[in-house]
Amino acid sequence: MRIILTAEAGAAFDNLTRSGKDDLLTRQGKYAWPNIFRASRFIPAAEYINANRIRYQLIQAMYKLMKKVDFYIAPSFKGNNLLLTNLTGQPTVVVPNGFSKEGTPTSISFIGKLFDEGTIISAAKAFQDATNFHLKHPKMFK
Template sequence: LRIGYLQAAFDEGGPDSTLNAKALEVLRDDGAHLVPVDFDLETLGIDPSSLAFILSAEAGAAFQDLTLSGHDDELVRQVRYAWPNTFRQAQFIPAVEYIQANRHRMELIAMVEAVLSEVDVYITPSFGGDNLLITNLTGHPQVVVPNGFLAENQPHSISFVGGLYREATLLGVAKAYQDATAWHETHPGGF
């Protein structure tokens, strides 16, 4: 089994770097062939954050009836970056911009598929780099599993990402990782 790991995300460092490195070690010890992979966003000429408004437009469409009825005011969280404001702002996204952004989205999907043509799945720190945004935009399936605790017993996770319509392989790898660890059975004190 060839498992890619997003090199840039693992190289970010931070308080979770030891847990992330340990996840790779568990996979290696379990017989996985680890391959460093990265997204070539620079060559592609796409900054994923410039496409994030697509997700806002889709959320706005899903909640349009709630927004136009004025019942979005009944949602509890009404701060600047809360969902109700995202739903409201989405009503003003120009259709032409949305269509152009989706053309770039297709290039992003092709880029992720190209990476996944070299490996069966890839692993990344759950909040490392732009991966969460990228997979939200591309629709690639992602499984999040626990991989330890940070300071003060704060749970931490690692993510496995698979190819489109290849969920079986992805779930098999995530389960194998969980079977090789006990993090999914461990809970912070007081729970």
């Protein structure tokens, strides 16, 4: 499924890659965006089409699942929720929920039904009204 996101990222930044300006980006490691943009040019069409067929099934499964709940909450950068929501189009609101041991901000995601952004915005606002994480800053920025 990452084939789709890789291809879409490559297409979105095609001018940057073709102009060579992606060489100016700071991170150039194996999994850094510039190399993902470059690698996207080598995705076979058949693989991309088959991935989109699976994507359609994923969208249908997510639609059925979301009939059972108004929304769900998940850690923003744990598991595959970011990949899932990018592929299915589920609306997501990300809000701070504290700090890691290293002192960097952490966050949670409110993930909702398609075309129902209002519900997750209301839920995220209620969370922020009940907490004060959105008012705090890392020590290095005080």
